[in-house]
Structures are given as structure tokens and as C-alpha cells.
Amino acid sequence: MGRSCAGVAILFSGLPGQMFSQPTRSAQPVLLELEGCLMDALRDRLVKAGSEEDEQALALRASVLSRANVGALRATVLAFHALPEEERTLESARRPARQAFDILRDT
Numbered sequence: 146m147g148r149s150c151a152g153v154a155i156l157f158s159g160l161p162g163q164m165f166s167q168p169t170r171s172a173q174p175v176l177l178e179l180e181g182c183l184m185d186a187l188r189d190r191l192v193k194a195g196s197e198e199d200e201q202a203l204a205l206r207a208s209v210l211s212r213a214n215v216g217a218l219r220a221t222v223l224a225f226h227a228l229p230e231e232e233r234t235l236e237s238a239r240r241p242a243r244q245a246f247d248i249l250r251d252t
Contacts, residue, residue: 176219180215183210191207217242221245
């Protein structure tokens, strides 16, 4: 593992106001770090669950799953950014996030 995931804490402690003003640029480093952290965590989880895949297959599976999850977050950020500023609330961010992860779960 060895990856430092401290920067990902921003997603849990609150986003700076500028996060949504330029979603494709300012979100990029945080989402890339999140993707790496998710990939490591998913790989570890697959190993602990007794997956019989070889290391290369485990790494690929973890990578695909982490990229799909981060893609759902990116879609959420873009949906939130598309709202008029006066409609940007925590609840208006939760709705597309729930929808995005429901799509992942159902496919």
C-alpha cells in the first residue's frame, strides 16, 4: 500500500468554496488521490475476502472499481456545478451522488 491518503480528507471535512467553481481543474488532484486510495483499499478488501485472482487480475479489478467510483463523484461535481448558484446546497449535492452510485450498484 504505502500511499498517503491524507489529502482525501478534504472530501470528508468540507470542500473549499472554489471546488465547484472550476470542477474540472481544482477537483482533479483530489479525485486522482482518492482514486489511488480507493484502489489500494479495494485491492486489500478483495484479498481479505479470499479472492482467488492472481495479483495482476486483483490490481485490474481494483483499478476498474476505483475509477468507476471516482467517475460517479466527478459526475456528481459536474451536476452540482450545473445548478444555479442559489440552488447549490448540501442536499442538492446528495441527490446526484445517490443517483450516480445507484447507477453503479445496479449495473
